Amino acid sequence: MARSLSPLEVYNLLPKTNCGKCGEANCLSFATRLVNLEVEIEKCPPLVEEVKYRENYFKLKDLLKPLIREVLITRGGKAVRIGGEYVLYRHEFTYRRPTAIAIDVSDNMTPESIIDRVKQIESLSYPYIGKELKLDLIAVRSVTGDPESFRKAVRVVLGSSSLPIVLCSLNPDVLKAGLSEMPGDKPLIYAATVDNWSQMVELALAYDCPLVVSAPNNPVTLKSLVKTLLECGLEDLVLDPGCMGGEGLYDTIVNFTMLRKAVFRANDSLLGFPLLGAPISVWLENGRALDRKWEECYLAGMLIVRFADVLIIHSLDGWVILPLLILRDNIYTDPRKPVSVKPGLYKIGTPNESSPVMFTSNFALTYYTVSSDIQAAKVDAYLIVVDTEGLSVTSAVAGRKLTADKVADAVKESGIENLVKHRYLIIPGRASKLSGEIEEATNWKVLVGPLDSSEISKFLSENWYGKKLWEAGR
């Protein structure tokens, strides 16, 4: 789908009966939601079921298709989606499927060390604005070249983890040993090259799995391979244009950029597949492990910004992975929506029954600023985030998105009444004109906080800890 697609174009292909079966008031509003990718076309039963609409259904399917094919890597009930992108730049619409990150294990490791590493990969998790940032895939690499060793390694991984898998070898026999261990799953197969492609095609067809096409630093060959593989009947391809640090960094970034731009600006649909980057390649160079980790981190960071849909990484240190997980999360945030955090109760530090209770808006930047100012003040507190539909406190008050009733509901739902023994609510200075109404609606005593959260520290020491208000109950 080109981003210039208008709801009217879509509307013209819909039944135009306004039957309401999709849950929308009329076909035009369904069309608008389709263009915004908020609903699936299949939510329109007549279009799918009735023969007379069949042609339009397929036309719409085609019209709404992402320019970068969405590819699924599955295991059991888990699926990692990569690609499915509609735009070159994030601000043109939104990026949709966050770059999947795979960490490698290799078949020359002992079963114990594989299990250890797999457990580390699976348990790595950071809480971040109400979500858990985690790794997505395990890449099992053949370094021995021996099918039996590979089979054993795959078995150990399958036995100790539930994450979807990337199987890596350029030897079809080795891959076959791995694939035969996981019937029903769709691991990503790495990789078909100019040398092995015909056997790889057979494997991908036989096991019905997505296949990586690899042509390091040779986009023309890459494109030729894609054409060949499509002719062979494959559909789910992933492109590996090569990934090198150091002297190869320049070519790497150029190739990723060029391939993606060719799809979106030169309509080169043969290249409309997810891109795979392997920053792990920096470990081929010699030198200090610390330098390799730094290099792997910034190379992966560059590729997350510059269009990579899946990455294979070796470092597993938190200080390498965490910046990448956050960067990925940030880049894939929908810029069409105000960035908001989940409304609810947030604990800062380890608050207890005499800790201060404050509230703020759910506009993410407000929340970050306020929570980090409270942390900087080194106090333990409860922070209630009220749903202001992603608006800042000032805008929300002005737009009636922040009202006394909303605050009262938020206080009630938070369960804070059972967590503290006092009944004092500190409200943002910018919501001061609501103080009377809030007291009435919540039955809590209101303290008007500072206009700027940087003064929370000062405010609390004077008005909370100085007066020991909690001792009086209310």
Add this chain to the structure above:
Amino acid sequence: MPQGQVNLIRRLFTLSLPLPIESYRGVIAKVKIGATKSEGGSRSYSTTVGGARTLPFYTFEGLNPPPVLALEVYDHLVSPPVGVMEAFGDVIMDPVEWIRVVDRFNPDIINLNVRSISPLTLNRSVKDAMHLLEEVLQATGRPLMITGIMDPIHTEDISRNTEFLKQAAECFKGERLLIGPVTVEAYETVAEAALTNGHNLLAKSNMDVNQAIRLNELLSAKGVSTDRIVVDVTTGALGYGIEYTLSTMERLRLRALQGDRMAGSPMIFFVSENVFISEFREPPLNLSIYETAAAVAGLMSGADLVSLFYVESLHMVRSLLSEFPWGGG
């Protein structure tokens, strides 16, 4: 030879990949920072920021001039970020000594942030601040960026910041400093002082392309041209809203390349924000790699000047930039 392979070879010869090259009408202005003795200042060299003709790292479309790297020094740090004492030692308590240390690591520019003038913090007098600047100009021959209160929201902060920047412009006439921030709310006095005394301006706006362009229009109406302005749309650190900055920079750059001259000033990215984050302490974070990751994202979104905190980040960013070909602009 199997049949498929014959087929493949033929395809390799028949398929081609036309380069998706776009040509742009606009070019980014070049802002020269620092004046040498012969130019009426006291700097040992000057540095040029800007001059890009295409998007960053789109080298198949054309070569941009290399980004400029600044290191930051603060006249006052309330609570030093983790690792800062280890990295710099006691010198962070003395901005002049700190600048001498930073100077040895070869940044293109040094940014001195005189934050203590805020009436809400140390309330240091503008006169005292001028003494500090005098010593700083003695301590380093590098081009200088002088910044005051970075988020002038309160009236007191706004007027103090204006007073500080005006005085700095006058006291160091001819040094071709980069001074700021000026904002839509307060720019006139500082713009006049910069014009009269031959300095450049740091124009700050928040996550809004139109506001950034509007400020440039206001400044240009005052006689400050785009080649005297560095635009700052930094809104937050990695994990604290960096995506707003990245997309705003990308959009502003595209606007400029498409020919909107008022969008055509070079852009700065204050990566240093990233070392003042207070979350993500577990596991122990390496703040210089965190800063490097953020810097890389900013550079890929169009930053022409990045202001860094850690020497390690400067090394790392410089070494990765050295792997790319650059043009003269």
